[in-house]
Structure formats: C-alpha cells, structure tokens
Amino acid sequence: xxxxxxxxxxxxxxxxxxxxxxxxxxxxxxxxxxxxxxxxxxxxxxxxxxxxxxxxxxxxxxxxxxxxxxxxxxxxxxxxxxxxxxxxxxxxxxxxxxxxxxxxxxxxxxxxxxxxxxxxxxxxxxxxxxxxxxxxxxxxxxxxxxxxxxxxxxxxxxxxxxxxxxxxxxxxxxxxxxxxxxxxxxxxxxxxxxxxxxxxxxxxxxxxxxxxxxxxxxxxxxxxxxxxxxxxxxxxxxxxxxxxxxxxxxxxxxxxxxxxxxxxxxxxxxxxxxxxxxxxxxxxxxxxxxxxxxxxxxxxxxxxxxxxxxxxxxxxxxxxxxxxxxxxxxxxxxxxxxxxxxxxxxxxxxxxxxxxxxxxxxxxxxxxxxxxxxxxxxxxxxxxxxxxxxxxxxxxxxxxxxxxxxxxxxxxxxxxxxxxxxxxxxxxxxxxxxxxxxxxxxxxxxxxxxxxxxxxxxxxxxxxxxxxxxxxxxxxxxxxxxxxxxxxxxxxxxxxxxxxxxxxxxxxxxxxxxxxxxxxxxxxxxxxxxxxxxxxxxxxxxxxxxxxxxxxxxxxxxxxxxxxxxxxxxxxxxxxxxxxxxxxxxxxxxxxxxxxxxxxxxxxx
Ligand SMILES: C[S@@+](CC[C@H](N)C(=O)[O-])C[C@H]1O[C@@H](n2cnc3c(N)ncnc32)[C@H](O)[C@@H]1O
Numbered sequence: 001x002x003x004x005x006x007x008x009x010x011x012x013x014x015x016x017x018x019x020x021x022x023x024x025x026x027x028x029x030x031x032x033x034x035x036x037x038x039x040x041x042x043x044x045x046x047x048x049x050x051x052x053x054x055x056x057x058x059x060x061x062x063x064x065x066x067x068x069x070x071x072x073x074x075x076x077x078x079x080x081x082x083x084x085x086x087x088x089x090x091x092x093x094x095x096x097x098x099x100x101x102x103x104x105x106x107x108x109x110x111x112x113x114x115x116x117x118x119x120x121x122x123x124x125x126x127x128x129x130x131x132x133x134x135x136x137x138x139x140x141x142x143x144x145x146x147x148x149x150x151x152x153x154x155x156x157x158x159x160x161x162x163x164x165x166x167x168x169x170x171x172x173x174x175x176x177x178x179x180x181x182x183x184x185x186x187x188x189x190x191x192x193x194x195x196x197x198x199x200x201x202x203x204x205x206x207x208x209x210x211x212x213x214x215x216x217x218x219x220x221x222x223x224x225x226x227x228x229x230x231x232x233x234x235x236x237x238x239x240x241x242x243x244x245x246x247x248x249x250x251x252x253x254x255x256x257x258x259x260x261x262x263x264x265x266x267x268x269x270x271x272x273x274x275x276x277x278x279x280x281x282x283x284x285x286x287x288x289x290x291x292x293x294x295x296x297x298x299x300x301x302x303x304x305x306x307x308x309x310x311x312x313x314x315x316x317x318x319x320x321x322x323x324x325x326x327x328x329x330x331x332x333x334x335x336x337x338x339x340x341x342x343x344x345x346x347x348x349x350x351x352x353x354x355x356x357x358x359x360x361x362x363x364x365x366x367x368x369x370x371x372x373x374x375x376x377x378x379x380x381x382x383x384x385x386x387x388x389x390x391x392x393x394x395x396x397x398x399x400x401x402x403x404x405x406x407x408x409x410x411x412x413x414x415x416x417x418x419x420x421x422x423x424x425x426x427x428x429x430x431x432x433x434x435x436x437x438x439x440x441x442x443x444x445x446x447x448x449x450x451x452x453x454x455x456x457x458x459x460x461x462x463x464x465x466x467x468x469x470x471x472x473x474x475x476x477x478x479x480x481x482x483x484x485x486x487x488x489x490x491x492x493x494x495x496x497x498x499x500x501x502x503x504x505x506x507x508x509x510x511x512x513x514x515x516x517x518x519x520x521x522x523x524x525x526x527x528x529x530x531x532x533x534x535x536x537x538x539x540x541x542x543x544x545x546x547x548x549x550x551x552x553x554x555x556x557x558x559x560x561x562x563x564x565x566x567x568x569x570x571x572x573x574x575x576x577x578x579x580x581x582x583x584x585x586x587x588x589x590x591x592x593x594x595x596x597x598x599x600x601x602x603x604x605x
Contacts, residue, residue: 054273056126056310058323061098064309090359091324093312100310101276105290106135106238106302109265115290115301116269122287124270128314133236133268133306232313236268239305268306277305317364324356332357338412338419339399340370344391358391370394373412383465384416384444384515406450408475414467416444421514424579424590425451428545431592432456432510439499439508439542441492441522442515445471446485453484458506462488462495496525501532507539511595513546516588520548520559523566530600541595547579548589555587563591569599 053060102124107115112132116123123131275283280291280303290301312320321331329349336343342361346354358372371393375386388397397413403422410417425448432438436456440449443461445468453459453476463469469489476482488495492515499505513519523546530539552558556576564570572593579588 056098056100056129056314058096058098058315058319061100061310063095064097064099090356096312096315096320096323098310100273100308102273102306102308103271103275103278104133104236104238104268104304104306105271105287106266106268106304108300109267111300112267112269119269119271119286122272122275122284124272124308126273129234129270129308129310131270133270135238135266135268232311234311234314235309236270237307237309238268239307268304270306270308312363317360320360320364321357324360325350325353329353335361336419337369338410338417339401340368341397341399341412342369342372343388343412344372344374346374354391358393362392371396371399373397383468385414385465386412388413403447404451406447406454406475407478408445408447408450409471409478410445411467411471415465415471416468417447420580421447427577428452428512428590429455436509437506438510438512439496440512440514441495442513442519443472444468444514446475448512448514449485450475450479450481452510452512453481454479456510457484459485460488460499460505460508461485462490462492462499464489464491492522493525496522497529500526500529508542509540511542511544511546513544516547516549519546520562520566523563524568526595527568527599528602531603533601535597535601541597541600543592544595545590545592548591549582549586550589551586555589559589559591563593567596567599568602569596572596 105115105119116132125131271283271287275287280288283303291303318331318333325331330347332344332346332350335345342358342365344354344358344361346357350357354374358374361372362369372391373388374391376389377387390397398409398411401408401410401417401419403419404426408417428448429451432452432455434455434457436452438449438452438456438459440446440452440459440461443449443463444465446461449459449461449472461472463472466489469487472485472487473482476485476487488498490498492513496511499508513522515522523544526544533539546563548559548562550556550558555578559576560572560574563574564572574591574593577590577592579590582588
C-alpha cells in the first residue's frame with residue numbers, strides 16, 4: 001500500500017517557498033489528518049487551517065492603512081524601491097503594521113497582578129508583548145481617586161465633581177459670587193508651583209511642552225508618532241469604549257454581567273487571542289467568575305474589545321526579510337559582527353536586494369550595529385584584507401572590538417580581522433606559560449600577541465602590512481602592554497631569521513604562524529637558524545604552532561606532509577588540531593611541534 005502525504009492549504013493562506021517559512025508554519029500550525037478511502041492507494045490529506053495558527057504573523061491581522069498604489073503585495077515592494085541613500089525610500093515600513101482584534105479585561109490597577117496570576121493560561125502569550133497594558137488617559141492620582149470616592153450612588157455622580165471644583169476653584173456652578181481676583185490668585189498659588197500643578201502632576205505634564213522631543217505637528221507625521229507610541233513596537237487601544245460608545249458593555253456581556261465603572265487607575269489584561277470577539281458566556285469559568293454576581297471583582301472588571309497594533313519594530317529580521325524578498329530566495333540570516341559593523345556575505349541572488357537587506361539588518365540591530373557592509377570579492381591580497389562595500393549606516397570601517405577582555409582598534413578596510421578565531425586564539429594562549437617568550441610571525445593588529453603578552457614574559461610581533469603595525473602599536477598602548485611587546489614590520493621569512501639570529505632578542509620558546517594559506521611554506525626559514533651556535537649551549541628548541549588549510553580527505557595527513565616537505569625532515573611528531581571548517585570540505589588546522597634540532601642546526605638552508 002502506498003501512502004501519500006498531501007498538503008492542502010485553506011485559502012487565503014498563500015504558498016510559502018523558503019525553508020524558513022515552511023519550518024515556521026510547521027511549528028505554528030495544527031494539522032488535521034483526513035484519511036481518504038476513495039482511492040486504492042491510501043492518501044492522507046494534511047489539511048492546514050490558518051485559523052489555528054497561534055501567535056502574531058504578518059499573514060494574519062489587518063493592515064491599518066490602505067495604500068494608494070496598487071502594488072500592495074509585500075513581495076513586490078523590492079522591485080519598486082529607489083535607492084537614493086535615504087533609508088525610508090528603500091521600502092515602506094508602514095506596510096508591516098498589523099492590527100489584531102483581541103479581548104481584554106479592564107481591571108483596577110491595584111488588582112492587576114493578582115488577577116494576572118489568577119488568569120494564567122488564559123492571557124495573551126505573544127513574544128515581546130506584555131499581557132498587561134495601560135489604558136491611555138486612565139491613570140489617576142490617589143488623591144484624586146479619594147476625592148471621587150469609589151462607589152457613587154446612582155444619580156450622585158456630579159456631587160463629587162462639585163466637591164472637587166470647590167477645592168480647586170473655590171466654587172462650583174451655582175455657588176453664587178465669583179472669587180475676588182486677589183483670592184483667586186491666592187488659590188492659584190496654592191495649586192501651582194514653578195513646574196505646574198502641584199496636585200495633578202499628569203495635568204501639569206499635559207500643559208507643559210515636551211522638553212527634548214522635536215514636535216512634529218504637520219499632518220501624517222504627527223499622527224504616526226502618536227500612533228506608534230514610546231517603544232515603537234506595539235500599541236493597545238480599547239475599541240467601543242464606554243466613554244465613546246454608549247454607556248456599558250451590555251452588548252458584549254449581556255444584562256446579567258452589567259457592572260459599574262471603576263473609578264481610578266485601570267489596566268488591561270489582554271486575553272488569549274482565541275477569546276477575541278467572544279461573548280462572555282463562551283469564556284472559560286476562570287474568566288466568567290470575574291463578572292458573575294458573587295465574584296470578588298464584580299463591578300470592578302469590564303470585558304472590553306481591543307485593537308492591538310504591531311509595528312515594523314515588532315517584527316524580527318527574518319519576518320521582514322521573508323516578506324520583502326521574492327518567493328524562492330533564501331533569507332540571509334547569518335552575518336559577522338565586528339564592533340559596530342555587520343559584515344554580510346551575500347549570495348549573487350541577494351545582490352539586487354542588498355540595500356534593502358542591509359537596511360533591515362541595521363534597523364533590527366540598532367544601536368549596536370551602525371554600519372552594514374558586504375564582501376565584494378574573496379580575500380586575495382597579501383595583507384588578507386577584504387574588499388567591502390558599505391550598504392547601510394555610516395561609512396566608517398574603523399571600529400573597536402572587545403575579545404576575551406582585550407580591546408582592539410581595527411579598520412576592517414585596511415587590516416585583517418576575524419572574530420571567529422577568538423576561541424582558537426584563547427586555546428593557544430592557554431597552552432603558554434608565564435616563562436614563555438612568544439614570536440608571532442603574522443600578528444595582524446595583535447589579537448593573539450596582546451592576549452599572550454598579558455601572560456608570558458615577552459612577545460615579538462611582526463606583520464608585513466604597515467597599517468596592521470600601526471594598529472598593533474595603538475592596541476598595545478590601549479591594553480597597557482606596550483612594555484611587553486616589541487613590534488616589527490617586515491616579511492615573515494626575514495623576521496624569523498632576524499629574531500632567531502639576533503644576539504639582543506631573548507630565547508624564543510613559542511612561535512605562532514597564522515597565515516593559513518602560505519604559512520607552511522615559510523617553515524623552511526627555520527632550517528639552519530642555529531647553525532652558527534655551538535650545540536653544547538643547550539638552547540631549548542621552540543614550539544612551532546603553524547596554521548594551514550586542507551581540502552584533502554585526510555586533512556591531518558595532508559598538512560603533515562606539507563610541513564615535512566618544507567622542513568626537509570620526515571621524523572617530526574606533530575600534534576594536530578582541527579580549528580574550523582572554512583568552506584564545504586575545507587578545514588583550517590593548527591599543527592604544533594617542537595622544532596627538530598636536526599632542522600635548527602642544519603648547515604644548509
Ligand atoms: C590571517 S592574518 C592573521 C592575523 C592575526 N594573526 C589574526 O589572527 O588576526 C595574516 C596576517 O599576515 C600578514 N602577512 C601576509 N603576508 C605576510 C608576510 N609575507 N610576512 C609577514 N606578514 C604577512 C597579513 O598582513 C595579515 O595581517
């Protein structure tokens with residue numbers, strides 16, 4: 001019997017191509033299995049119903065604004081952008097706003113946490129959305145609440161306001177004579193201080209102009225600021241609120257659930273999305289009890305309809321890129337971070353959308369990331385620097401990196417830097433002792449040399465790239481290690497010869513050679529380095545730590561062969577360590593071995 005799996009999507013769920021999307025849908029979707037008996041072969045229809053997708057998604061919810069242009073499909077946005085360097089022209093961020101209808105219970109602020117515990121399991125459980133929301137304009141000072149009183153007998157509501165008016169203005173409507181200007185000013189002095197109202201701080205806030213915020217009052221821009229709110233992630237509004245929309249929630253709750261309005265600060269407890277638009281009778285007992293006759297919270301809880309709007313800032317980088325990139329293009333998710341710079345390695349298929357991708361990376365990693373770059377070509381030059389193109393943010397490629405507690409200034413346009421080697425550098429430093437004298441032949445800006453200098457007696461660091469040397473000198477000072485590092489700027493082979501033959505330098509015990517493409521070929525420089533010294537002096541042989549790449553089936557064997565060939569010595573005991581895979585089937589290795597005496601004292605180079 002053949003078993004066939006058929007996915008059937010209910011409209012309007014559209015077909016999703018990328019691996020990411022399929023995976024996400026799988027996680028979020030409930031499957032219903034229907035076994036079809038009509039055919040000979042047994043067919044299982046996996047029916048995916050969009051209504052069951054839990055959690056926020058760009059496919060769910062309503063768009064709050066109607067766009068004037070017809071290219072409304074998010075996947076088409078990419079083809080209409082104009083890159084003039086302004087971030088907002090790349091794509092319209094408003095297109096990522098989504099509105100969701102949800103139900104909430106409006107509760108007295110002081111009961112909110114107790115009720116949150118009580119309703120656990122029935123509250124909204126969406127990532128980055130708090131299930132307690134404040135009701136704008138519903139905050140009340142304690143003093144004010146006391147004056148109003150909690151329970152107002154029917155028909156007496158105005159009495160409390162009269163009392164309040166008398167306290168503030170000395171009189172209320174129909175109280176006879178107005179106060180004399182002197183008395184009135186005296187009253188004001190008691191009610192105000194230099195910052196505004198003494199008793200009603202919120203009123204004072206409203207009447208005072210905002211301190212540092214630029215007031216954008218023209219048209220749409222003002223509206224947007226107001227809408228998006230402080231965090232720019234989400235906003236909750238009560239719809240059909242009693243103040244705007246009639247007297248009570250009878251329609252929603254039914255007559256038996258009619259309750260009095262709480263006088264004081266309130267909070268919204270957002271209910272799980274499945275309870276949106278439900279009548280109170282359809283809610284679980286744990287919620288219903290709040291509105292029933294004997295409930296402790298009777299008359300102080302209200303069921304309200306809410307609109308939860310999620311903005312561009314809410315969505316994760318993947319959500320946005322999935323929506324922006326055409327179907328079938330894999331969403332780029334990984335990039336390297338060097339200080340404030342995000343370093344992308346985009347595939348050819350991404351290049352038409354590179355600015356848009358970079359903008360999303362920048363937006364989603366602010367403020368840590370300030371610049372987004374893409375590698376233009378693979379590393380080919382001697383200094384191992386990369387050709388980079390700045391795609392978004394500021395154009396500075398000089399940054400500061402913190403690695404294993406040390407600080408490094410680097411300009412990734414001028415010098416080599418690879419954060420992925422941090423663990424390997426630490427591994428090597430852990431093998432050094434405080435008696436070691438280290439020689440770093442290809443030191444770059446000094447990530448290993450500086451970390452080693454903290455531990456060992458002295459470090460001799462060298463690099464061919466003059467910019468790398470400049471940065472290394474700076475970094476020595478930055479880490480207060482300038483007295484323990486001597487810096488050289490010469491070719492590696494000449495440096496090995498100079499450092500081992502000089503009478504001034506100390507006796508080297510550890511050599512590091514991190515130039516994986518070519519370092520093994522520099523090993524011949526060690527042949528005969530001690531040939532002018534008598535063997536009897538008993539100089540300890542240095543430990544050589546050399547890096548290399550290998551694509552061979554047995555990378556260790558392959559690299560060992562290269563080392564033997566370069567040293568012209570076949571009896572070398574080498575300890576191999578696989579550092580990382582740098583490309584499919586290509587390993588970076590570190591070989592550590594004690595330089596054989598036969599090589600160091602050889603007569604011929
Ligand atoms: C792979 S990088 C390693 C830098 C450093 N060890 C690190 O981990 O960041 C290799 C370095 O070797 C330097 N280099 C390349 N050819 C060289 C040569 N012939 N002599 C000395 N240094 C060289 C490059 O400028 C580069 O900084």
